[in-house]
Amino acid sequence: RYTGGAERYLHLLARGIAGHGFRPVLVTAGSGGLDGLKEEVRRDGFDVFEATRRSLCDPAGLYSTARLLGRLRPAILHVNLPGPFDAGYSLVAPVASLAGVKRIVATEHLPMAPSFAKARILKGFSGRFIERTITVSRDNIDHLVGIHRVPPEKIRVVYNGIPDTGAGGVTDLRRELSFSAEAFLVAVVGSLERRKGQGTLIRAMSRLPERVHLLVVGEGPAEKEYRDTAAGEGLGKRVRFLGYRDDVPGILAAVDVLAVPSTLEAAPYVILEAMAASRPVVASGIYGIPELVEEGKTGLLVEPGNERMLAEAIRTLVERNGLAERFGRAGRARYEAFFTLERSIGETVEIYRELLD
Numbered sequence: 001r002y003t004g005g006a007e008r009y010l011h012l013l014a015r016g017i018a019g020h021g022f023r024p025v026l027v028t029a030g031s032g033g034l035d036g037l038k039e040e041v042r043r044d045g046f047d048v049f050e051a052t053r054r055s056l057c058d059p060a061g062l063y064s065t066a067r068l069l070g071r072l073r074p075a076i077l078h079v080n081l082p083g084p085f086d087a088g089y090s091l092v093a094p095v096a097s098l099a100g101v102k103r104i105v106a107t108e109h110l111p112m113a114p115s116f117a118k119a120r121i122l123k124g125f126s127g128r129f130i131e132r133t134i135t136v137s138r139d140n141i142d143h144l145v146g147i148h149r150v151p152p153e154k155i156r157v158v159y160n161g162i163p164d165t166g167a168g169g170v171t172d173l174r175r176e177l178s179f180s181a182e183a184f185l186v187a188v189v190g191s192l193e194r195r196k197g198q199g200t201l202i203r204a205m206s207r208l209p210e211r212v213h214l215l216v217v218g219e220g221p222a223e224k225e226y227r228d229t230a231a232g233e234g235l236g237k238r239v240r241f242l243g244y245r246d247d248v249p250g251i252l253a254a255v256d257v258l259a260v261p262s263t264l265e266a267a268p269y270v271i272l273e274a275m276a277a278s279r280p281v282v283a284s285g286i287y288g289i290p291e292l293v294e295e296g297k298t299g300l301l302v303e304p305g306n307e308r309m310l311a312e313a314i315r316t317l318v319e320r321n322g323l324a325e326r327f328g329r330a331g332r333a334r335y336e337a338f339f340t341l342e343r344s345i346g347e348t349v350e351i352y353r354e355l356l357d
Helices: 005-018 035-043 059-072 092-098 117-129 139-146 198-205 223-232 248-254 269-276 307-319 323-338 341-356
Strands: 025-029 047-052 077-081 104-108 132-135 155-157 184-189 212-217 239-243 257-260 281-284 299-302
Touching (some): 005 035, 059 092, 092 117, 184 198, 212 248, 269 281, 269 323
Parallel strands (some): 025 047, 132 155, 184 257, 257 281
């Protein structure tokens, strides 16, 4: 299984471009974390190649990658960068060029992530070999130009898109977890780590009415810390840790609001899933998130790390009758207008064809 947005991006991209006359081939490098993705892509009928088990920062790993790409000779190499210095500080681009690949595209998800001088120098060199840089929010443009020296004319914004999950397959959480009909359910979905902000949300729960319950969906290194926080706040019965779930769209359709209290995030898929399920979103107003969540129309935006603001935003949805439903309907309309998978894939294919022409 895999849970990361960057891995999901690749899977959806492979499926989508196959319907536009392209034959996707997944090439992976490194030793871990992608087995679930590779399994899913193979199950869809696409070829998967492991260029190397070594890091792309390792000369031997780069050499193995060059040999594979030279053998495959793809019409386009699309490099996916979850963080700005993945893919061996992006050295895969010049290596691919030396192997005979003519057209190289990169997708940048988090160009604002912390950096260091050596990585910036290497990436600046490799950027010369990348013809188009796709990024998932307009906010990312300033970071790409200012930090990574990407020429503005090479940048294209393509928002993430998801299949229409709607409200299908609703998970009966109230019965599964023995909630009353009056319970107001808040979900937070994602890897349990500091930058996702679940600790702030758990502390905010102590400021909210007893009928508000939090469902923490996901696994990660901070799980014990967050369980201890919930216990320390006396919230053992109001904060439920559900672990990894493969029915997230159904969970979102069954809750009242999605919370996204992250401190580092560009354009999380889970916000799009909540919008598709007609659910309001309370989120940190950082980076690309305000491009997804319209303040006061589809949800509410708060300062990251501010548990008081977060609690007040959730309280507003609890106490103002009909507001959550109104935000949810507006979110659904916004999803249909801007964040469908068809739109995202179509815009990516346009970039491919621009290079091929």
